[in-house]
Amino acid sequence: MEKNLSESSYNFRLKDCLLGAQMLFVAFGALVLVPLLTGLNPNVALFTAGAGTLLFQLITGGKVPVFLASSFAFIAPIIYGVQQWGIPGTLCGLAAAGLLYVLFSLAIRLFGSGILHRILPPVVTGPVIMVIGLVLAPVAVHMASGRTGDGAAWLVPQPTAFIIAGVSLAVTVLVSLLGKGLFRLIPILCGIASGYATSLLLDLAGISASIQAGFDPGSLKNWTAPTLISMQKVAEAPWIAMPDFTFPTWNLEAVLFIVPVAIAPAIEHFGDVLAIGGITGRDYVDDPGIHRTLLGDGLATSLAALLGGPPNTTYSEVSGAVALTRSFNPAIMTWAAISAILLAFVGKLGAFLGTIPVPVMGGIMVLLFGAISVIGINTLIKAQIDLMRPRNLTIAAVILVFGIGGMSFDLTVVKLGGIGLAGIVGVILNLLLPQER
Structure with a gap:
């Protein structure tokens, strides 16, 4: 314990820059996956991940060795929000979601951490997490099949898409x-x-062109091409470029739809902080305090949304790398943040990420969105929730049907539906339904 405590003190040194870059490498795949799936800019996501991590360190006094980056929990609402209100309107909802963290932080400071468990017990958060994953299931299937997220058009011939998605999924597993x-x-x-290497091989062998020439798109639009990967945009992109920042516009519907989604990652934040504390041998719930870590996470999320990036969350992959390398110095995450910010200004990087074929992402999404739903199930199992009790059954059932079924209410001023409505209804039912004896 003595060694862990001494090594986990903040000590900014030039020699740790490579360790910091390695931490970013661990987070990179998941970090850029969210913007690539949702239509946000990956360079902006890199910038806001770095800036959010630095803001988190400032608020927590540089005491916690964590890296903040794109949150998977918000993928479904971002995809839906961009279709409904465009990127600026969706960013308004994401910024408000970060402010919900701030309110939770204030509540914890005033009433203790137990207040969140009373308002948001596992019987609410588990089904909400399940809804987040299951709502996206059709999108994963469409993209793994070579279609657009809504399934309206072909981007890659289905036989080719199945090969690429299968390789991506198999290797990930x-x-x-x-x-x-x-x-x-x-x-x-x-x-x-x-998946990318497989796409290149199919292009070089002429298999992509051969399958595309004989492909029948049926009644759907055909946006397929003889090659899967084109480097034209990479060649045209500048080496150094300002990230394409996008700023939010006020949209109350987006706020009410997205804010309840923050319930799940806010609760998961407790687990992340406890996990990194177990790795380093320090009690971060006590110092700097869970209210400060949650405040840092929330403000980092709002900052990201104000610039056009996805919401931030603590990355368990990076916590795993901390355990593996025994690199407990929080300043290493400062170097990871600096590395992310510098990469954000590499214009060719964003252009290169844009060349990744849709089925590559589709194969990973099949696993990812299913895994999110399983995490929701595991939340109920770990808490030993008896779903056959009428109260628990009612709360879980209503959340699942409202969320997956797409229930919505038009309140004249605003339309409330989907995941947001499911989360709000779950909280209300938990507060109103009497406890069983």
């Missing part, structure tokens, strides 16, 4: 199960790399 050391921490990055 195998690395997560069999990977050793650093590789086990980057299954998503390995899956993306293998």
